[in-house]
Each structure stands twice: as C-alpha cells, then as structure tokens.
Amino acid sequence: MLSTGARRDLERQVGAAHLHTRPADLAAYAFDAFGASGERRLPDAVVLPATTEEVRGVVRVCARHGLPVVPRGAGTGYAAGAVARHGGVILNLCRMNRILGLEVEGRRLHAEAGVVTAAIHRRAAAAGLHYPPDPGSATTSTIGGNVACNAAGPHAFRYGTTADFLVGATAVLGDGEIVQLGEAGGRSDAPPLLGLLAGSEGTLAVITEVVLRLLPAPAARATLAARFAGLEAAFGAVAEIARQGLVPAALEFLDRSALEAVARTGIVAVPGGAALVLVELEGGEATVRAEVEAAGSALSSAGAVRLDRAADSAEAARLWEVRKAVSAAVATVMVGKINEDVVVPRDRIAELVARTEEIGTRHRVPVVNFGHLGDGNLHVTFLIDPRLPGERARGDAAGADLFETVLAMGGSLSGEHGVGTTKLAYAERQLGAAGMGLMRRVKQRYDPGGLLNPGIKLPEPGTAAGGIA
Ligand SMILES: Cc1cc2nc3c(=O)[nH]c(=O)nc-3n(C[C@H](O)[C@H](O)[C@H](O)COP(=O)(O)OP(=O)(O)OC[C@H]3O[C@@H](n4cnc5c(N)ncnc54)[C@H](O)[C@@H]3O)c2cc1C
Numbered sequence: 001m002l003s004t005g006a007r008r009d010l011e012r013q014v015g016a017a018h019l020h021t022r023p024a025d026l027a028a029y030a031f032d033a034f035g036a037s038g039e040r041r042l043p044d045a046v047v048l049p050a051t052t053e054e055v056r057g058v059v060r061v062c063a064r065h066g067l068p069v070v071p072r073g074a075g076t077g078y079a080a081g082a083v084a085r086h087g088g089v090i091l092n093l094c095r096m097n098r099i100l101g102l103e104v105e106g107r108r109l110h111a112e113a114g115v116v117t118a119a120i121h122r123r124a125a126a127a128g129l130h131y132p133p134d135p136g137s138a139t140t141s142t143i144g145g146n147v148a149c150n151a152a153g154p155h156a157f158r159y160g161t162t163a164d165f166l167v168g169a170t171a172v173l174g175d176g177e178i179v180q181l182g183e184a185g186g187r188s189d190a191p192p193l194l195g196l197l198a199g200s201e202g203t204l205a206v207i208t209e210v211v212l213r214l215l216p217a218p219a220a221r222a223t224l225a226a227r228f229a230g231l232e233a234a235f236g237a238v239a240e241i242a243r244q245g246l247v248p249a250a251l252e253f254l255d256r257s258a259l260e261a262v263a264r265t266g267i268v269a270v271p272g273g274a275a276l277v278l279v280e281l282e283g284g285e286a287t288v289r290a291e292v293e294a295a296g297s298a299l300s301s302a303g304a305v306r307l308d309r310a311a312d313s314a315e316a317a318r319l320w321e322v323r324k325a326v327s328a329a330v331a332t333v334m335v336g337k338i339n340e341d342v343v344v345p346r347d348r349i350a351e352l353v354a355r356t357e358e359i360g361t362r363h364r365v366p367v368v369n370f371g372h373l374g375d376g377n378l379h380v381t382f383l384i385d386p387r388l389p390g391e392r393a394r395g396d397a398a399g400a401d402l403f404e405t406v407l408a409m410g411g412s413l414s415g416e417h418g419v420g421t422t423k424l425a426y427a428e429r430q431l432g433a434a435g436m437g438l439m440r441r442v443k444q445r446y447d448p449g450g451l452l453n454p455g456i457k458l459p460e461p462g463t464a465a466g467g468i469a
Contacts, residue, residue, distance in 0.1 A: 002044045006065040010047055010089070013057035018048040018095070029090050032075045032082050033137075034331045036339050037422045038392060039080035043070065043090040050095045052170055052178055052208040059206065059451070060176040062089050068454050069174075071202040073114065073145030076137040078339050079420025081149070081201045085455045091206060093144050099123055100209065107214040108167070108183065113144025113207045117151075120212065129214040132159035132249075135416070136327050144207045150199035152416035154250035154280070154323070157374030159215070161416070163198030168211030171197065173204075174447030183211045196442060201418050202453040204446040218282040221249075222292045223316035226304035227273030231255065234275035235350040237302035238373050241279065242346070244294050250280040251374035252323050255353070258370040261329040262322050273305050277373070278323055280316075326370050327379075334366075334383040338395045340402055344411035346376040355405050356380045363398035365391075377415030403429075419457045427459065 002010075002021055010019050020026060026042045044067065049055045062069045068088030075082050084090055096112035099119065103109075104127050109120060117138040124131040134153040135141055141151065147169070152161040168183030171193070181194040196204060228234040238251060254262070256274045277299065281291045292309065299307055310316035331337055344352045353369050360367030360382065371378040380402055384395035403413055403426045413423045413430055428436050439458055443450070454460065 002067075003065065006061065006067060007045070009061040009065070010045060010058060013061060014047050014049050014054055018050070020046040029072065029075070029092075030083065032077045032080055033339075034337065036078055036331075036337055037080035037083070037420065038336075038338075038386070038396075039083045039085065039421055041084055041087065043084035044087045046090045046092055048092045048095050052172065055091065055172045055206050055208050056176045056178055058089065058091060059172050059174070063174070063176065063449055063451055069206070069451050070453055071144070071148065071206045073142030073148075074116070074137070074140045076141045077145060077149055077420065078341070078417040079149075079201070079414070079422045081418055081420035081453065081456050082145075083421075085421060093142060093206075093208070096208060102127055102129075104129070107216070109212045109214055110168075110209065111143055111212070112209055113142060113147075115143050117141050117143055117146055124214050125217060128217050130217040131165065131212060131214055132156075133162045133165060136324060143210055143212075147198055147207055147210055148200060148202050149416065149418045152372070152375070152377070154252050154372055156377075156416070157251055157372060158247055158249045158282070161198070163195070165212045165214075166194065166198055166210060167213045169194055169197055169207055170209035171205035171207050174449050174451045179205070184209060193446060196446075199418065201420060201457045203443060203457050204452065206452070218249075218288075220283065220285045220288040221313075221316070222281045222288050223310040223319050224279045224281075224292065224295055224299065225308045225310075225319040225322075226277045226279070226299040227306040228275045228277065228303060229273055229305050231275050231350065231353060233303040234277050235353075237277055237299045237304065238349075239347070240298040240302050241295055244298055246281075246291055246295055246298075248279045248291075248295065248374065249282040250278065251372070252278040252370070253373045254323065254326060254370040255368065257366065257368040258326050258330065259322070261333050261368060262325050264332065265325055265329045267321050267325050267329075276322065277304075278319065323370075330368050330381050330383070333368075334385055336384045336386040336392070336395070338382040338384060338399050339417075340380045340382075340399055341371070341377060341415045341417045342380060342402060342406040342411055342413060343375065343377045343415040344406060344409045346374070348409055348411075349373060349376055349378060352378055352406070352409065352411075356402065359398050359401045359405065363394045363401065365395050365398050367398075372415070375415060376411070400425075421456060424457075424459050427457070
C-alpha cells in the first residue's frame, strides 16, 4: 500500500490521471502473458510517464520512498519480468509511443520505448527499409520490452536478435541519472551499458528511447511450407537444407499438437501431416529463385507429403498465419500453459523433441512443441489446468526436468524470453558462481540501491533460488 507521501510525490511527477492505485485499476498488471508464469502480485501503483524526465522523477521518488520500480511495456513477456514481485511501482511506458525520426540514407530509426514493434516494421517498410527482429508478439510488444528481453523471433536465424540492431539508447539509471548511449548522442560515460541493456530485463536501467539500425528491404522474398508424416523426416529436411549451405531468413517448425491447436482457431493453411516446416528465403531475385529450387528439393527429398510455395505476398502471409497464431492458439487448448524457450545445438533438436515427449509422459502433462529450428530454439509448452490439485506442481516438475535435460545437452535455458523469475533457480547452474558474481557486480554498478526490478534475473542473496547447484 502506497503511503500518502509517496502518492503525493508520484502524482506531482505524472499528474493524477496517470497514477493508478485502486486495486481494480492494478489488476491487469498483476501478471504477464496469459499468466503463463504463474507469478501473480498486485503492484502498489502503476504510473504512466510521458517523457524521460518524468521517468527520472518517478525513479527518484521511488528511491526516496524505498519503492521497487518495475519497468513494463506491453506485458507480453513469458518470464514474469514485468510483475511487481515485491510490490512497488510499475512504470508503464505505453504513453511514450512516438517514432521520433527515420533517416533513410543513414538507415536509422529513433523511437520512444513504448512504440509497438509492428509500428517499427511498418515505418521501416514504408521507407523501403527492413527491421528484421520479429517476435511473434510484434503487434503488441514494445520496442523497450524487446530490448530488455533481447527479443528474437523467426528471422533471428539469419539476421540476429534485437541486440544486433540497437545502436543507441536513452535510459534512466537506478539513481535517476539520465544517460544517452551510443548513437543517442550526448554524453556516454557509461559506454558498456548499451551492450548490456539488451537482455537486462529492466534490472539495470529504464529504457526510454532507442536508436535502431535498419537494413535495405530485400528485393525478393519467398515462403515454402512443407508437411511431413513424421518428425524424423521433418528434422531430416532441416539437416538437408543446412547441408546445401542455405541460410534461410527463417526456418520454423510446428508439431502435430501445435498444428491441431492452430486448426481449432479455424486456421488450416496447410492440412495433413505430423509436422510443418516453414522456410523463408530473402535476397536478390536470382538468388532467391535458385534457393527456392534448392530448398524445395531438400524438403521433397526428405519426404515432404505436401509442399506449398507462396506465389505472392498474400499467399506467404496465409502460410505464415499458422506460425503466427500458434502461441495464442496453444493458450486456448487448456486453461494454463507453461511455455519454455530452451535452446540446444541445432543438430540435437530432434533428440530434444523426443526427450520432451518422455518428460510430458513422465509428469502426465500434454506437451506441444514449436519453434525456431534454425537457432535450435524450441518452444516447449506444457499444458496444465492449474485449478486441479497438483497440476501446477506437475507442470513445474516437468519444467524442471526439461531444464536439467537441456543443460545436460549443452544447451541454454532461454533463447529469447529471458530469465525473469521463472528460470531463476537454474540461472546459476548455467552461468556458474563466477558468472553470477559478474552479473551482481554489473547490477551494483548501474543500480547500486537495487531499486530496479528486484528479484528478477538475479537470485536475491540468501534466497533458495539458485541454490540447486
Ligand atoms: C503470443 C506471444 C508470442 C511471443 N513470441 C516471441 C518471439 O517470437 N520471440 C521473443 O523473443 N519473444 C516472444 N514473446 C515474448 C515477449 O513478447 C517478448 O519478450 C517481448 O520482448 C516483451 O515485450 P513487452 O513490451 O511486452 O515487455 P514486458 O512483458 O512488459 O516486459 C518484459 C521485460 O522487459 C522489461 N522492460 C519492459 N520495458 C522496459 C523498458 N522500457 N526499460 C527497461 N526494461 C523494460 C520488464 O521489466 C520485463 O522484465 C512472445 C509473447 C507472446 C505473448
């Protein structure tokens, strides 16, 4: 509960209309994406600043009153990073939603942190340019949230993640200092921070503006969708594409359960089969023509039971609809889902899929698999009904089993969703004590008061999280 003094001071920063404290107004901020993480907690307040200076003012008020600050974009994160685990103030950046500039020659876009990712795609495309990072949540997520989670998506295979396009930022540190980093100009006495912001999950600074590098739009683009009767053939096709030296812009996979979930929503772009592989090729006209032939023959020779090639962009969008709908579609199959985004070396993905099925059977939870095959990034989703006794615990045990499996396979806990609170217990297992120590020193450097997103990404000293080693 906010003290009268804290409420008065926050109101002075953002105005009464942009400060929420009634439980009814806070309820929507108690969880993130579908409540998938299971983490729920009402913040004490939500503030909606409109400028970097207002963000600084809010951070300073919170520091004075000892209130944690939780930056939040659209709340689509899967790791509970935007949930106020210790109460405090959620700093909702959604009013900072202006694209501040686009330099066509310089291929740079300058935007406030609350701009929705798809608006950046549209603005770049209108100028004949291309911003490749495309999380499945792009029509909802914010660019600030994308930087904070280092969001990826299907096209990360060829182009890289959000970090690879971030060339400047304005941010507010835990003591209220405003820093302008990289191409955001001005002073840059915290130069390493720009690289650290990507993936910092709101723990080092509140990002208020970003400068993004853009690419020329590819001259040609082609999409192929192949259905396979079994998983083995689907993974064989992917291996064949790699053997041919092709680096598609995207190489995506959905298993039978994922396809069934999507079909329930009425989207049946490519019917039949037990697995779908989507391949997108981009580049010069002649290159794409040649690569379509090569990829098509790789998919056919691996045993595709059906192969569709999009004839135009409308047809490509129809094929992609299946992939784009999958996260939300899977969420409608059961009341709850636990969505992990683990990574293993690409040539072990078939083995990982088989292991997830064993894990699902062992813990008696249905499992759905889809993901970015090119990166070895598999979205393993355990379906649960948390209203039933023991079901959440069984789902969590399946998740723990998955993390053990992935670490034993030389993989990583998260390809793109982040650590948040959901993977805290395993962070030290992956990074080791030295890695965690380094992260603590970085946190100390930029947020010495521990004000920003406490309990996220780094286990709090003295807690059991991280103690599984
Ligand atoms: C249907 C669906 C599909 C998805 N597909 C993908 C995908 O393909 N690839 C992918 O990478 N992710 C995906 N996600 C996950 C999620 O959308 C991304 O992590 C996204 O980057 C989160 O953005 P957001 O604005 O919603 O951030 P939020 O959920 O609001 O916040 C996420 C984290 O970022 C921090 N944060 C947010 N804004 C700021 C800021 N301005 N300054 C500092 N910290 C901040 C928060 O504190 C929190 O720790 C998907 C989610 C859904 C629901």
